Amino acid sequence: MSSQTIEFFRSLFDSRLATLEHLLKSAQAHLGDSDALLQQRIAPDMFPLGTQIVFTCNQPRNFALWCEGKPADNLDPEVASMGVAYEYLSATRQLLAGITAADHQLAEVTRINLGQGLYLELSGSAYVNDFLIPNLYFHLVTAYDILRMAGVPIGKRDYMLHLVPFLKHEPYEDRK
Template structure:
């Protein structure tokens, strides 16, 4: 992502969180009163759908916290109810709305703790492009894939709904 700024990053995260919420609503409609789909996973060694929601939200959440000079603070990965899933998305959007910094933040060096006494230091731009965005899309695609695997009738249009308003017809 070249020539990015804080506002464009906020917009990107917000539009994709809208997609995540859209996918969650489609799953809710498909399964009506059954929230067990939140525990579905692609493989036994992968996290379930509910956790994928939390992990997807963690990226823009930690971006907003970083912009505010606060340390990363991941959400509870044990998402066992629709209410909790929607709350994660809403709270993440609320944090994004509170971002009020200059684009120079993207030039600052930041330290990312990886656990087990490991860390990496990256510029703000690299933090966003090499860490947050790849993780964001990885967990969002995994959530999408889980829904496809369990039979939710979704397609690429549902995943790329941020482009729908731009589609034209001759």
């Protein structure tokens, strides 16, 4: 991977973690500091918000570990407090900040153990693009949906926070 590719993925993962942190802070501002929110879920057979936060963190975390040639190491999926959730976000962002990788990693085959004897073998490129990023968005969107369901007044602008720095405002006279 070139340093530009690494920086692109590092930036993408970091900005989505910043979005998740923003969403959680919005929830606390609206609902208070109740840790009970972490147990909310969309459906009985889905993981609760706390686990969605962990699974969102696990994708960039395992990307950073992969860049360093280390095995995947998922966080504990049981999140008992918002403090732990913020610690996971902070630790994951710190891990991302220090990553390095070599160009050849994109072509190398990576084995992803899925549990119960199941695994995938993917190129490094497919690992990032077809496994980590889709999983990141799945769990981030699920966390967003749980917060919306709980009544947190967030919207698309909150979810797409990474675009706010590029937002421009057309002068009124040019809108006609």
